[in-house]
Amino acid sequence: MTTALRGHVERGDLPGLVALVARGDAVHVAALGTQGLTTSSPPMRRDTLFRVASMAKPLTAVATLLLVEEGKLALDGSVDRWLPELADRRVLRRPDSPLEDTVPAKRAITVRDLLTLRWGLGAVMAPPGTYPIQEAIREARVSAGFQAITDPPDEYMRRMGTLPLIHQPGERWMYHTGYEVLGVLVARASGMRFDDFLRERLFVPLAMKDTAFSVPVEKRGRLSTAYARDPGTGRLEAWDEPSNSFWSRPPAFPSGGGQGGLVSTADDFLAFGRMLLSAGRHGDTRLLSPASIEAMMTDQIPSEQKDASPFYPGFWDATGWGFGGAVTTRPDGISPTAGRYGWGGGYGTTFFIDPRQDLTALLLTQRRVQGPEEGALALEFSKDAYRALEG
The missing domain is CATH 3.40.710.10 (DD-peptidase/beta-lactamase superfamily)
Known part of the structure; x- marks a missing residue:
């Protein structure tokens, strides 16, 4: 998996990434490339900060x-x-x-x-x-x-x-x-305030110490640069840089859907995923009941509504929607069973858990999703996360 991901960095598809796959107490993390494309960009780190965009939706559902x-x-x-x-x-x-x-x-x-x-x-x-x-x-x-x-x-x-x-x-x-x-x-x-509620009721109990709607000065050296592909040349162009980032100040609208939204790290989202896998418990602390977690990860959309609710082609073929994220309803070429839950973000980030496999996986990048190429990377990573279990 790491070798395949490294190829994307070496080809210049993106400056760097952090990938994490965890099962039980075993955690594999790959921090590859750099936080930006300039020669002065620092190496990518396990605790690099990423804009997670719509990956905020499961957090909002829990709140x-x-x-x-x-x-x-x-x-x-x-x-x-x-x-x-x-x-x-x-x-x-x-x-x-x-x-x-x-x-x-x-x-x-x-x-x-x-x-x-x-x-x-x-x-x-x-x-x-x-x-x-x-x-x-x-x-x-x-x-x-x-x-x-x-x-x-x-x-x-x-x-x-x-x-x-x-x-x-x-x-x-x-x-x-x-x-x-x-x-x-x-x-x-x-x-x-929504940001205060998330911090007090979710981030502090889960020790998600780096997840917030803005990045203080002392952490700005860990914020990766966000890129968008120029439609004419195909080159990656900086879209939001740490030196003058939108995330350098608290937002007027703390976004529950991820528009502007949160920054986070691999380990912060690992803590969130483990809470979901533990049926709402984190250590000795219970955040949510098992019934609420089960509802989050249960498809809530009847088939006739899926037929009348367009998204991208094939989305509903093996997928439903729970609370805050998608739920696989049958084997889909990624996971061998139903029940995988998670969601991605508009900067190329991907997060999912699989209760049957006790699996948490996430891919953090900062290249805006503008076409099928970005989706293909997330799909490749997700398949490789399951292949890693087989190995």
Whole structure:
């Protein structure tokens, strides 16, 4: 596995990476290449900091379930009390309808709707300009993307509340946006900023000492450079550098979905993965009940909704969606059994656990996902992680 990954670095596909595979107490870590492409870039280290983007979604799901278990939120209860901007929704008659052609929502949005990305809004899987709602989402500044959300949470929700839903609550899966809303929900229901809640209730108990929404000066030497491929030349160009990084200051919007989002390390995510594999326990501390962990890693999407919920080709063939991440529903050419749970991030990061194999695996890179090449690297790594078990 390490040899294959080293080939990508030596060919210049990316400046460096950190890969980790753990089973039980055995942990293998490969830190390859450098943190950037310049001659002064330091070597990649086991504790290098990476922007994890949508890998934040499982963390946000755990934060939400903590409040469910405390009784501050109800899984199948309305979110109207905490998110009045989403009360009394109107729903487009059809996805291609004019914004004024709406019907009343049949019911209120629930916590489960947000966790399962079935609350009615999200990324529209069609070319830009196909439907009027796409331009409205862009103008409201609530589009999914790499750029961090710059509005504070209350303004973000005000803008979100100006939009009609595309689908009735609970009827279709639409990627991403529900987790940005969940971050606001957790903050309001807990009475804490979302970043403070994550730190106090999740990161400190799990000793995830490097996971945060910004990087202090004393840690900035460990922050890798993020790259994007120039579509014309194919060359990697620096997109966010440690010296003037967006992550050098706390964000206006602590993102639950990962847009802007968290930085983390291999060992921090290993601690999180082991907590999931231990059914919610970390050492002598229980964070979540086994029932909540089981729900996270159980497919929540009925087959008829998968058929009507486009994502990328083949996504639903052997995959479902739990809380915060994807769940394999049958052997899929990567793992030999169902039940693998995890998610990736827009900078090429990948994280998954397999309860049947007692396996945690993650690949951390910093090259923006712009096409199938980046997805191919994550797929190759995931297959090699299972082959390593056989060896």
